[in-house]
Amino acid sequence: MMPRIAPLPRDRWNDDVEAALRAGVPQSVGDKFLDSGPEGMRVPNAIASMLHHPKLAGPFLAYNAVLLRDQVLEHRQREIVVLRVAWRTRSPYEWVQHIRLGARYSITTDEVESIGRGADDPAWSPLEADLLRATDQLLDGYRIDDDLWVRLAESLDEAALIELLYVVGTYTCLAMVFNGMGVELDPEIADVPAPPLPTE
Numbered sequence: 001m002m003p004r005i006a007p008l009p010r011d012r013w014n015d016d017v018e019a020a021l022r023a024g025v026p027q028s029v030g031d032k033f034l035d036s037g038p039e040g041m042r043v044p045n046a047i048a049s050m051l052h053h054p055k056l057a058g059p060f061l062a063y064n065a066v067l068l069r070d071q072v073l074e075h076r077q078r079e080i081v082v083l084r085v086a087w088r089t090r091s092p093y094e095w096v097q098h099i100r101l102g103a104r105y106s107i108t109t110d111e112v113e114s115i116g117r118g119a120d121d122p123a124w125s126p127l128e129a130d131l132l133r134a135t136d137q138l139l140d141g142y143r144i145d146d147d148l149w150v151r152l153a154e155s156l157d158e159a160a161l162i163e164l165l166y167v168v169g170t171y172t173c174l175a176m177v178f179n180g181m182g183v184e185l186d187p188e189i190a191d192v193p194a195p196p197l198p199t200e
Contacts, residue, residue: 004182007048010036020054021047024061026069046093046174046183064174067167072159076105080128081164082171083107083115084135090197091175093183100192113195127155131164138168 008017021030021043032041043051050057071078079102086094099112114123119132130151134144144152152161177183 002182003045003049003184004180005049005052007043007045008051013051014054016054017051020051020058020061023058024065026065042186045186046097046178049181049183050177064170067163067170072157072163073167074105076102076107077128077131078167079105079107080111080115080124081131081135081167083112084118084132085139085168085171086175087115087197088136088139089172089175089179090199091178092194092197093178093185094171094175095197096185096189096192096194099194100189109193116195116198127152130155134164135168138165139172 018034021033024030024047025033029041032039033043035041047057047061050060067078073081079098082094082098083102085091086098099107102112111123114121115132118136119129121129124132130148133148134152137144137148149161152164156164
């Protein structure tokens, strides 16, 4: 399938695009994205597609960086939640990207398989299972029930609870953006082993 909105070609970048990249990613990464020479770095398809709307892309990427790099939830906890969102929303780009990212935080191939089976799979600790239940409840009914919230609050402080809500909401939004734009897998992730997503 061809992308509906292709990555913005470098020859169409302007000052707004440069400002978006400067605002939205760490300086060391932004410098490499903006370097058109041999030391430059390829901009991932998702970001390059967002750059058609740089005034939205920059602030969004800066906000999302908090969830990725200045987070309260443990990285592994966040990635389990994001993978469940990607599986439920059938978002290939988000799914493969976060399978690769999750491997950095000890999410195994078997656990990736367990994402699709959900909270009742024995792969998960009690808290991880509750994070998966919370993700499903938010996707299904836009809230977490009282009993589950009480259990989560025994392990997570207020900041982590708030962040959980934002992670599910943000990555659901991103899944819709990626699916809607038809973002193609980047060459560097095209061969990442990934269980197939559900078709309905």
